[in-house]
């Protein structure tokens with residue numbers, strides 16, 4: 001796609017010039033997995049691969065959408081925003097629908113052409129990127145009074161109510177509010193956040209893509225959300241009230257175990273409460289520059305997601321096991337929702353080439369597919385493509 005002049009394609013498709021271009025980055029999560037929808041603390045960062053939106057306004061009420069990646073073009077009108085069967089255009093159309101529901105009605109239609117470097121189903125949040133991006137583009141072009149926090153909330157509403165994934169706010173928040181070279185510590189219950197410089201000294205953060213695709217809407221994601229809701233209701237009824245699972249602490253876990261009287265629910269809750277604690281520990285270790293501890297916490301998080309939350313699978317387990325065996329690697333874990341997708345590892349800069357070679361070879365030998373490993377910069381969140 002690098003060879004294609006997207007503005008020419010736009011002109012051919014729509015008979016109009018591109019007026020503006022916007023872009024939204026992908027994200028990884030350092031730690032705090034599957035706890036955003038449990039009111040927990042998460043620690044994501046943007047990464048420098050993007051979805052872009054080429055835009056022009058129309059004089060009628062038609063919406064023209066096209067994805068160069070999907071090679072798919074769709075036409076609707078502003079009066080026809082209902083969800084159709086599961087497909088890509090539900091994201092941008094759902095965003096227009098949510099804007100209208102919240103009083104941000106478009107007076108005229110538009111043309112949008114999307115290109116994306118963020119592979120769908122790779123766990124790097126392609127869906128939050130396209131949602132934040134569509135809302136950001138429209139609020140900019142139609143002069144709606146919407147700040148970036150509200151961009152993320154409207155994107156989250158679209159994903160939950162329109163697209164059907166009961167996700168938390170992490171992805172929409174970091175893609176809307178991410179800052180260059182900073183990771184964002186986000187309290188998902190209060191929606192409060194702080195930025196921390198992400199400096200690993202001689203170490204680097206690597207993203208490892210398993211190339212095992214998955215779709216979250218039909219994965220077990222919503223099932224996990226439900227299990228947590230059931231557990232919370234039981235604990236509230238039989239033990240003590242809390243607004244969410246992350247308000248319980250590790251010294252209450254035995255009591256909670258006896259109340260739940262279910263090994264499965266207990267393991268889900270154990271993951272949630274212990275993971276929330278790991279985020280605090282991770283932040284302290286990072287601030288102290290204790291990277292050995294940072295790496296250990298990554299590993300512990302992965303083991304908990306594997307054994308207790310059961311969202312990893314052979315591809316993520318294999319790639320992180322191989323990573324941990326390499327010289328200069330301090331730790332590795334899955335990132336994002338799991339069930340395939342991507343993992344991260346912290347590796348000494350002098351060992352990166354050897355690390356990549358060994359992990360790639362080992363991975364393709366065991367799983368008979370190739371993986372990709374790359375380093376990433378941390379850019380600003382959604383915005384205009386200058």
Ligand code: GLA
Nearest residue numbers: 033034167168169170336337
């Ligand atoms: C997906 C969801 C997020 C979060 C992660 C797991 O990326 O969109 O809200 O729950 O999974 O931490």
